[in-house]
Amino acid sequence: MEILQTAAELQALTETWRRNGQRIGLVPTMGALHEGHLQLVRAAAAQNDVVITSVFVNPTQFNNPEDFRLYPRLPEADAALLAPAGCTALFLPSVEQMYPQPTVLRFDFGPLERVMEGAHRPGHFNGVATVVSKLFHLARPHRAYFGQKDLQQVTIIRQLVADLSFDLELVAYSTIRESDGLAMSSRNRRLSTADRAVAPRLYEALQLGAEMVKQGQSPSSIRQAVQAQLASAEAIKLEYFEVADAQTLQSVEKAWTPGRAIALCLAAHLGDVRLIDNVIVDVA
């Protein structure tokens, strides 16, 4: 596996691959890799001739400087995991490589970003869309891989791909969980032992909500039940819980629209670690 640190190296490599007619898969990440990332790399390896994984802790998408400073950075361990998963090239740029000058670009995804992560992390999706656009231009992938754990992110990137006519296929994979249900996340490493023990309560609360959706209970009763269940775990500080349309991500207030899937999404703090999770429920 090659390790590339400059944008010019990546462009040169992808140009050669394109000229040779090779199909390129791209897996954008912020590193501290786990099975959630590796399923994306394995899928990319199975579906393309070559795979680029980027590991870049992107400063422009962090609204909290402490979160950026403490984000786990493990490039050697990441490299060791990527080669056996079928990655051809690891792109490991510096901030200066990705941002040779301060970016002034501004994206506005309208209602899609005025809820949940966009509402609670000002500027977050502007930073995500900026770096993902740069990665698409540098890597020129035929397919790009993302996880449903970041449901709003994948929805916004789908809009970005359509609006800017990126000539690629967006591929999304479902959330990989620990055996106790906790969604795998790089930030899980930062949980204290006590907080790690209660963290599965997040998924348990989402499962309770999913059961209530299936029983046809109202969004307001689901909100109440999920919030009450999480309030009983003292270590968990819920930031938001949303009952949303899985496509538009807009809050569902009254009746379900038959045939439209529902997304139950939350963000919560355990100590100084902020986690997100979601489940998607089909409504008959």
Ligand SMILES: Nc1ncnc2c1ncn2[C@@H]1O[C@H](COP(=O)(O)OP(=O)(O)OP(=O)(O)O)[C@@H](O)[C@H]1O
């Ligand atoms: N548990 C998971 N299952 C499936 N995909 C995942 C999972 N965790 C992350 N991904 C996906 O991997 C890609 C890179 O995510 P990222 O590097 O931010 O990892 P992360 O574990 O989500 O970290 P954190 O949540 O702490 O930011 C994203 O497309 C993300 O949705």
Ligand SMILES: CC(C)(CO)[C@@H](O)C(=O)[O-]
């Ligand atoms: C897509 C991404 C790599 C952009 O920095 C990041 O938001 C992530 O890891 O989900």
Ligand code: BAL
């Ligand atoms: N996985 C989403 C990236 C972030 O939390 O900034």
